Amino acid sequence: MKNYTNLANCIRFLSIEAVEKAKSGHPGMPMGMADIATVLFHDFLVHNPKDPEWVLRDRFVLSNGHGSMLLYSLLYLAGYKKINLSQIKNFRQLGSITAGHPEYEPDAGVEITTGPLGQGISNAVGMALALKRLSSEKKLKRTPKVYVFCGDGCLMEGISQEAISFAGHLKLDNLILIYDNNKISIDGSTDLAFSDNSNLRFKSVNWNVLFGDGHNHKNIKDLLKKVQKTSQPSFINFKTTIGFGSPNKAAKASSHGSPLGSDEIVLTKKELNWNEKPFDIPSNLLKNWRDSSKRNNKIYTQTKKASSKIRGLKDFQKQADRIFKSAFRQFKDFDSPQATRKSSEAVLHFIDSNMPLFGGSADLTGSNNTKGKQMSILSHKNYSGQYVHYGVREHGMAAIMNGIAATKLYKTYSGTFLSFADYMKPSLRLASLMKIDPIQVFTHDSIGLGEDGPTHQPIEQINMLRLIPNSYVFRPCDMMETLACWKTALSIENAPSFICLSRQNLPQISNKKIDLDSFKGAYIINQTSKISDITIIATGSEVSLAIETADLLSKQKINSKIVSMPSSSLFEKQKSSFRKKLLQSKLDQIFVIEAGSTMYWNKYTKTENIFGIDEFGASAPAKDVFNKFGLTPKNLSSKIMKRIR
Ligand SMILES: Cc1ncc(C[n+]2csc(CCOP(=O)(O)OP(=O)(O)O)c2C)c(N)n1
Numbered sequence: 001m002k003n004y005t006n007l008a009n010c011i012r013f014l015s016i017e018a019v020e021k022a023k024s025g026h027p028g029m030p031m032g033m034a035d036i037a038t039v040l041f042h043d044f045l046v047h048n049p050k051d052p053e054w055v056l057r058d059r060f061v062l063s064n065g066h067g068s069m070l071l072y073s074l075l076y077l078a079g080y081k082k083i084n085l086s087q088i089k090n091f092r093q094l095g096s097i098t099a100g101h102p103e104y105e106p107d108a109g110v111e112i113t114t115g116p117l118g119q120g121i122s123n124a125v126g127m128a129l130a131l132k133r134l135s136s137e138k139k140l141k142r143t144p145k146v147y148v149f150c151g152d153g154c155l156m157e158g159i160s161q162e163a164i165s166f167a168g169h170l171k172l173d174n175l176i177l178i179y180d181n182n183k184i185s186i187d188g189s190t191d192l193a194f195s196d197n198s199n200l201r202f203k204s205v206n207w208n209v210l211f212g213d214g215h216n217h218k219n220i221k222d223l224l225k226k227v228q229k230t231s232q233p234s235f236i237n238f239k240t241t242i243g244f245g246s247p248n249k250a251a252k253a254s255s256h257g258s259p260l261g262s263d264e265i266v267l268t269k270k271e272l273n274w275n276e277k278p279f280d281i282p283s284n285l286l287k288n289w290r291d292s293s294k295r296n297n298k299i300y301t302q303t304k305k306a307s308s309k310i311r312g313l314k315d316f317q318k319q320a321d322r323i324f325k326s327a328f329r330q331f332k333d334f335d336s337p338q339a340t341r342k343s344s345e346a347v348l349h350f351i352d353s354n355m356p357l358f359g360g361s362a363d364l365t366g367s368n369n370t371k372g373k374q375m376s377i378l379s380h381k382n383y384s385g386q387y388v389h390y391g392v393r394e395h396g397m398a399a400i401m402n403g404i405a406a407t408k409l410y411k412t413y414s415g416t417f418l419s420f421a422d423y424m425k426p427s428l429r430l431a432s433l434m435k436i437d438p439i440q441v442f443t444h445d446s447i448g449l450g451e452d453g454p455t456h457q458p459i460e461q462i463n464m465l466r467l468i469p470n471s472y473v474f475r476p477c478d479m480m481e482t483l484a485c486w487k488t489a490l491s492i493e494n495a496p497s498f499i500c501l502s503r504q505n506l507p508q509i510s511n512k513k514i515d516l517d518s519f520k521g522a523y524i525i526n527q528t529s530k531i532s533d534i535t536i537i538a539t540g541s542e543v544s545l546a547i548e549t550a551d552l553l554s555k556q557k558i559n560s561k562i563v564s565m566p567s568s569s570l571f572e573k574q575k576s577s578f579r580k581k582l583l584q585s586k587l588d589q590i591f592v593i594e595a596g597s598t599m600y601w602n603k604y605t606k607t608e609n610i611f612g613i614d615e616f617g618a619s620a621p622a623k624d625v626f627n628k629f630g631l632t633p634k635n636l637s638s639k640i641m642k643r644i645r
Pocket residue numbers: 028029064066067115116117118150151152153154157180182184185186242256
């Protein structure tokens with residue numbers, strides 16, 4: 001057997017020295033997981049550092065992202081060009097790609113952004129699912145695997161349960177979770193807060209469970225061998241020592257998140273018999289590392305043809321354009337009242353089963369209307385299915401979708417109620433940060449959902465979403481706007497989209513006024529006269545309310561321009577001249593109507609001109625709730641009259 005000890009020490013000392021130089025970082029985890037990582041990279045991981053984005057590679061995810069130096073050391077040692085020695089020396093510094101926590105950089109070998117604990121495990125489930133789907137669709141000989149490292153923290157986080165339960169149910173046998181069971185987290189021993197029997201926990205959700213010694217190379221190798229062919233996802237519980245090799249800090253929380261210090265580094269070098277200068281890797285060891293992936297050359301060449309046939313999202317826009325052309329033709333004269341969630345479903349009925357797109361819902365399929373009638377169910381018997389029943393696991397779903405989107409093999413969408421966007425927020429934020437493109441369908445988007453009451457009536461959620469940088473929020477008012485929002489969302493490649501839809505029926509009011517091909521997020525939907533005294537901005541279900549309000553105002557000789565703004569995110573990306581012109585009015589007065597919290601709209605107008613809701617809703621029929629909050633044409637028109645007189 002290979003002598004892995006010094007190969008692992010390369011990781012340990014690169015990590016120790018980079019953290020020391022940065023004067024911050026986490027040396028303990030890389031020191032503790034170096035042995036496992038070395039065996040994995042030398043003998044199992046199918047990858048090609050010369051072609052980091054080779055579509056049929058295995059994925060490596062570091063869910064315990066604080067140990068980022070483990071990943072950077074591995075990538076540098078294995079020969080990924082973008083992670084060179086200068087990047088290692090500039091760990092955590094401005095402009096380097098070796099950020100404090102790994103940041104999604106697929107052409108550098110960083111498969112996903114991690115750091116918020118629990119997310120990486122769940123992302124890995126999404127990657128494994130996308131790869132199983134790919135394998136099933138393309139009838140691949142070998143399904144790429146996903147190896148994910150996690151620590152105690154990831155297993156304590158609730159999201160991990162949602163993700164592992166889903167993965168077990170779907171029998172994602174290409175997923176291998178490697179647990180750094182060092183019994184230490186920041187506050188000290190895990191005995192303080194964590195007494196799970198993790199093996200039983202994983203067994204109970206249908207995983208293949210193995211355990212061993214994370215510093216015994218033979219044991220590591222045997223266990224990794226055992227999980228190569230299984231019919232379930234695998235959990236390998238490795239007992240490890242955090243800060244392995246440090247005489248005074250090993251097995252202690254003190255090695256978790258601060259530099260070892262120069263004295264302790266001297267002692268650690270002595271302990272591990274390492275005599276090199278900082279960042280020096282002996283040439284024989286470096287060569288051994290660089291050669292370690294050569295064993296994959298054969299499979300890389302053999303699968304070249306198969307890889308080149310995998311188009312991923314390359315033709316996606318053309319396919320999407322076709323869909324919208326047909327949908328537009330079918331719906332352009334549609335004139336019946338309809339909930340926008342139903343209009344959205346009508347769009348999904350057009351999706352071809354061979355399009356690289358699949359979606360789902362967190363157990364609200366019939367309410368979110370997220371399933372196209374032609375979509376088959378994705379299950380362990382049919383990985384090619386186009387519709388996923390995520391179960392009641394919103395947070396897990398959002399993180400799983402990030403994993404799917406990060407593979408760039410599929411577009412993905414899913415659904416839940418807008419009020420439950422809060423359950424998903426951490427993953428939505430990460431999608432934005434990673435510049436990936438999952439689409440969330442959020443139905444029941446206001447008090448308009450009625451009797452389910454304040455727990456289900458979103459108030460602040462839509463603005464919570466608008467506050468996430470690099471994201472697109474959509475709230476269409478009818479069928480045509482829903483089409484335009486879906487079309488735009490599917491065309492966005494570098495940001496997530498959130499499509500907020502009504503439960504209640506809405507009239508068709510935008511027909512023929514909306515140009516699907518040059519949709520700018522906002523436009524004049526109605527004008528009571530050529531010259532407008534005031535401008536009223538409204539979104540979604542409140543656009544028709546704004547039109548009725550304007551009718552009452554016109555009877556009092558006040559003419560309004562109603563700007564429907566289904567996407568302020570998109571509107572705000574337009575030229576300032578366009579934005580100014582769209583909103584200007586004779587009296588220079590802008591009013592806003594939206595059945596949600598008002599604060600966001602302060603950038604458009606003064607507080608007293610915003611009509612929304614800054615308290616929780618009420619359990620009653622929708623009409624009564626709108627009445628309670630004064631969102632009626634009569635009340636709004638009288639308030640507007642008072643403001644301008
Ligand atoms: C969601 C989340 N909460 C808290 C933290 C801060 N944090 C980073 S590491 C850590 C302890 C993790 O313990 P473990 O996974 O066992 O890591 P080890 O100390 O063994 O490396 C905590 C609380 C975080 N990164 N993410």
